[in-house]
Amino acid sequence: MRRLLVLAVPLGVLAVLEVVGACGTLGELSETDAAVVPVLPSAGVGPFRALAKGEVLGTAPFVLDGAGVAPFREPSALPVDPSDATSMSVFLYVVAIPPPIAGVTPSMNEVIARTRADDARSFYGTVLDPDTMPAVVLSASLPWEGDNLTGPSALWVGSEVYLYYASAGGIGLARSSDGLSFEKEPSPVLARDPSVRWETTAPAAPSVAELPDGSFDMMYAAGLSIGEAVSQDGVHFTRVDADPTTAEVDPVLTPLGYGAVASLSEAGLAEAGASLPFDMAQVADPCVLPTTSPAGRFVVRVLYTGYDGAPGAATRSSAIGLAARFGTTGPLVRQPQPTFSIDKMEAAPTLFVWSGGEMLYVHANAGNPLAGEYPAIAAGVAPTEVTFPPLPDGGAYPASP
Amino acid sequence: MRQAALVAASVLALAAICVAGEARATPADAFGMGSRGTAMGGAQAADVADFSANYYNPAGLALAQGVELSLGYMRADHFLSVNGVNSGVNPVKGIVGGVVVPGKIFKIPFAFGAALFLPDGALSTVNALPQDQPRWELYDTRNDQIYVAANLAVSPLPWLQLGGGVSFLAATTGTLGITGSAAVLQPSGSQLRDALVADLTAIRYPQVGARVELTRRIALALVYRGQYSESLDLHAVLSGGITLQPMEATLTTAYYNLATDLVSTFQPQQGVLGASWEIAKDFRANLDLTYVNWSAYPAPVAAIDVKLTIPPPAFGWPPGVAPPTTPAPTTVIPINMHDTLVPHLGVEWRVADQPKWQGFVRGGYEYDKSPIPEQSGATNYIDRDRHAFSLGLGLRLVHLARELPGDLRFDGHVQLSELPSSATLKSSPADFVGDYVAGGHIWNLGGTLTVGF
Numbered sequence: 001m002r003r004l005l006v007l008a009v010p011l012g013v014l015a016v017l018e019v020v021g022a023c024g025t026l027g028e029l030s031e032t033d034a035a036v037v038p039v040l041p042s043a044g045v046g047p048f049r050a051l052a053k054g055e056v057l058g059t060a061p062f063v064l065d066g067a068g069v070a071p072f073r074e075p076s077a078l079p080v081d082p083s084d085a086t087s088m089s090v091f092l093y094v095v096a097i098p099p100p101i102a103g104v105t106p107s108m109n110e111v112i113a114r115t116r117a118d119d120a121r122s123f124y125g126t127v128l129d130p131d132t133m134p135a136v137v138l139s140a141s142l143p144w145e146g147d148n149l150t151g152p153s154a155l156w157v158g159s160e161v162y163l164y165y166a167s168a169g170g171i172g173l174a175r176s177s178d179g180l181s182f183e184k185e186p187s188p189v190l191a192r193d194p195s196v197r198w199e200t201t202a203p204a205a206p207s208v209a210e211l212p213d214g215s216f217d218m219m220y221a222a223g224l225s226i227g228e229a230v231s232q233d234g235v236h237f238t239r240v241d242a243d244p245t246t247a248e249v250d251p252v253l254t255p256l257g258y259g260a261v262a263s264l265s266e267a268g269l270a271e272a273g274a275s276l277p278f279d280m281a282q283v284a285d286p287c288v289l290p291t292t293s294p295a296g297r298f299v300v301r302v303l304y305t306g307y308d309g310a311p312g313a314a315t316r317s318s319a320i321g322l323a324a325r326f327g328t329t330g331p332l333v334r335q336p337q338p339t340f341s342i343d344k345m346e347a348a349p350t351l352f353v354w355s356g357g358e359m360l361y362v363h364a365n366a367g368n369p370l371a372g373e374y375p376a377i378a379a380g381v382a383p384t385e386v387t388f389p390p391l392p393d394g395g396a397y398p399a400s401p
Numbered sequence: 402m403r404q405a406a407l408v409a410a411s412v413l414a415l416a417a418i419c420v421a422g423e424a425r426a427t428p429a430d431a432f433g434m435g436s437r438g439t440a441m442g443g444a445q446a447a448d449v450a451d452f453s454a455n456y457y458n459p460a461g462l463a464l465a466q467g468v469e470l471s472l473g474y475m476r477a478d479h480f481l482s483v484n485g486v487n488s489g490v491n492p493v494k495g496i497v498g499g500v501v502v503p504g505k506i507f508k509i510p511f512a513f514g515a516a517l518f519l520p521d522g523a524l525s526t527v528n529a530l531p532q533d534q535p536r537w538e539l540y541d542t543r544n545d546q547i548y549v550a551a552n553l554a555v556s557p558l559p560w561l562q563l564g565g566g567v568s569f570l571a572a573t574t575g576t577l578g579i580t581g582s583a584a585v586l587q588p589s590g591s592q593l594r595d596a597l598v599a600d601l602t603a604i605r606y607p608q609v610g611a612r613v614e615l616t617r618r619i620a621l622a623l624v625y626r627g628q629y630s631e632s633l634d635l636h637a638v639l640s641g642g643i644t645l646q647p648m649e650a651t652l653t654t655a656y657y658n659l660a661t662d663l664v665s666t667f668q669p670q671q672g673v674l675g676a677s678w679e680i681a682k683d684f685r686a687n688l689d690l691t692y693v694n695w696s697a698y699p700a701p702v703a704a705i706d707v708k709l710t711i712p713p714p715a716f717g718w719p720p721g722v723a724p725p726t727t728p729a730p731t732t733v734i735p736i737n738m739h740d741t742l743v744p745h746l747g748v749e750w751r752v753a754d755q756p757k758w759q760g761f762v763r764g765g766y767e768y769d770k771s772p773i774p775e776q777s778g779a780t781n782y783i784d785r786d787r788h789a790f791s792l793g794l795g796l797r798l799v800h801l802a803r804e805l806p807g808d809l810r811f812d813g814h815v816q817l818s819e820l821p822s823s824a825t826l827k828s829s830p831a832d833f834v835g836d837y838v839a840g841g842h843i844w845n846l847g848g849t850l851t852v853g854f
Contacts, residue, residue: 040483042833043832295825299835301830323831
């Protein structure tokens with residue numbers, strides 16, 4: 001009996017140790033081992049996953065869908081309250097072609113409209129939000145603008161909303177204190193410069209960000225490339241040469257080009273299974289996102305549309321790419337892999353950031369390839385592990401745009 | 402009878418040595434085995450005689466004075482973070498224990514030993530991640546493994562002990578099959594059936610050791626632990642009809658073959674040179690230098706080869722529908738780790754020496770320089786240099802009862818591993834992960850009870 005006791009005592013002590021060890025806590029991590037969801041480091045620009053069925057009402061990944069009646073393109077996201085990082089309320093400025101209303105909007109001209117979602121997914125004026133339409137905030141009215149306004153880029157400057165846009169005569173600026181009623185600058189803030197040879201088209205698709213020193217950095221699309229201009233006041237922009245070692249003004253990002261692709265082929269990479277670059281023919285629609293890395297380095301990140309075929313080509317596809325540079329000047333470095341690709345001619349990226357992740361908005365082809373397609377606003381999210389609370393029946397659409 | 406059992410165990414162990422192949426990681430490599438060893442910073446190769454000799458130096462088993470049974474528990478909690486956010490590395494926790502059975506064969510001291518680490522959770526964990534996904538390469542799931550070691554030792558001369566044996570772990574292989582129909586235009590209407598077959602198989606690696614007593618107070622040791630790796634080979638086969646809408650007629654049949662080849666866990670071969678010096682009657686200092694052949698570490702990334710075959714429908718593809726193309730095979734980026742020399746320092750002070758009991762205070766330090774090169778490119782195998790400081794207490798009770806003529810030992814340890822924070826700078830500004838700052842610490846607590854008969 002004593003022999004059993006001698007053995008039982010230490011084994012009992014160990015049993016207690018085991019229980020204490022298994023249930024014990026050493027701090028925040030050990031409360032529940034399985035409850036800790038790892039948050040992986042990320043540059044905050046993808047890769048993004050498309051929103052899935054159940055995460056949006058209607059057809060995923062579309063969050064603003066005019067169902068062919070009112071096509072929406074080229075979104076620009078603006079946080080409703082930039083001081084509240086947890087808020088998922090976001091404005092989208094989009095290019096729209098409102099349905100004609102007799103005596104009011106007679107033409108098929110493109111205008112800029114504003115909509116809003118308070119959960120980053122349920123936008124005022126989408127097809128499932130009955131009897132609503134995004135509010136038209138800007139339409140062509142100046143002689144240099146032509147008929148259409150496109151490429152909105154909205155940002156907060158103090159308490160004002162600066163809305164840059166593209167038109168036939170270049171890039172314009174309108175300012176507003178409420179985000180709905182805008183006052184335009186009378187002249188373009190960046191017009192076409194015939195001396196810049198790569199700008200074979202007027203500057204378009206602007207994206208403007210305010211830098212830490214208070215200056216403004218603009219990137220824009222022209223020809224097949226992306227250029228850069230800077231301004232101290234957000235009104236008067238000067239082009240920046242990405243490569244001062246050459247005599248000409250150079251773009252900050254060019255398509256990889258068919259010559260480079262041929263080199264890849266000669267090197268045997270294509271035969272070895274390496275896919276051809278998604279942006280070898282054209283880069284466009286920049287979205288400038290300056291930031292400071294956790295290690296303290298200033299990084300200018302740019303989301304853009306990459307095309308593998310030239311404009312007007314019989315077949316070409318697109319994807320959203322990422323390019324970036326350290327510091328405030330110089331050419332951009334491409335990320336070889338697209339950051340968002342859904343094979344629906346996605347284009348014109350814009351980013352909304354909240355404390356839970358990053359939401360990417362693009363325009364993409366909605367509808368059925370057999371019955372006809374039209375542009376609508378689609379969304380992707382990063383990190384891909386982000387989950388959303390379920391939507392209530394009938395959606396959570398805001399009462400106003 | 403006892404000799405017969407020893408001989409039988411010896412034959413079994415030797416047979417295992419002869420067929421030893423590859424095996425995989427042990428929690429002992431990271432956190433030590435048994436509280437005395439952990440408290441002394443793992444500096445044990447020339448100064449170990451209990452069950453933990455199965456890991457530190459099998460030759461030490463021959464020093465055992467009687468049959469010993471050990472049982473304990475350890476728990477290591479990781480507080481590792483990247484950019485100030487906890488990385489959620491799971492703790493390593495479980496039962497440790499073992500047995501030592503000494504005896505004599507032909508008047509030669511001889512011993513058989515076995516040791517075990519039995520994790521609380523999964524007995525084996527495999528986490529196959531893309532090579533660009535950040536992970537704490539040397540801590541994420543790697544140490545949460547079942548570990549069993551069996552060894553033999555002899556002392557052919559009073560100043561020489563030799564030992565060797567095998568350690569056992571597990572590997573996983575599997576096949577995933579998917580059949581059914583996939584609707585091109587309405588994926589949610591697809592009807593797919595899947596079947597998964599997986600096997601957990603034992604693998605093993607060898608270890609051998611020697612201990613030489615130079616003087617009554619100084620001993621040297623040499624230990625070798627074999628290299629081992631764990632493979633996860635997964636083959637998936639998908640065949641199914643392609644339709645435009647659910648329940649519609651099949652346009653064509655697609656065949657998707659996926660094969661992965663993954664070394665999911667790898668432990669490099671190790672060589673240990675150990676020394677123990679009894680500086681004073683009640684004070685001992687140990688030093689181990691462990692050479693770790695990390696440069697043999699293969700990239701822990703699944704090499705994926707996919708073959709996608711979709712014959713076009715009889716009347717061609719409908720307008721707007723394009724069949725997917727075969728994805729390019731994975732290009733695995735070499736991890737290029739470098740070999741390391743890990744110093745272990747340990748001291749033991751007998752603070753009390755009474756006829757019925759003895760008390761010990763122990764301390765130790767271990768420095769693991771990270772074998773992983775700067776992660777400035779596309780891969781993100783996060784690691785940092787590790788400074789492990791440990792403390793321990795021991796209590797030895799002798800002649801506790803008539804039924805327990807040997808002793809009863811209780812050892813406890815606490816170990817703090819500091820991984821100083823530092824920045825990883827990416828060479829490309831367009832890296833999806835970008836720069837990050839990583840670091841943290843690990844707390845390791847445990848206790849071991851040994852009954853000597």
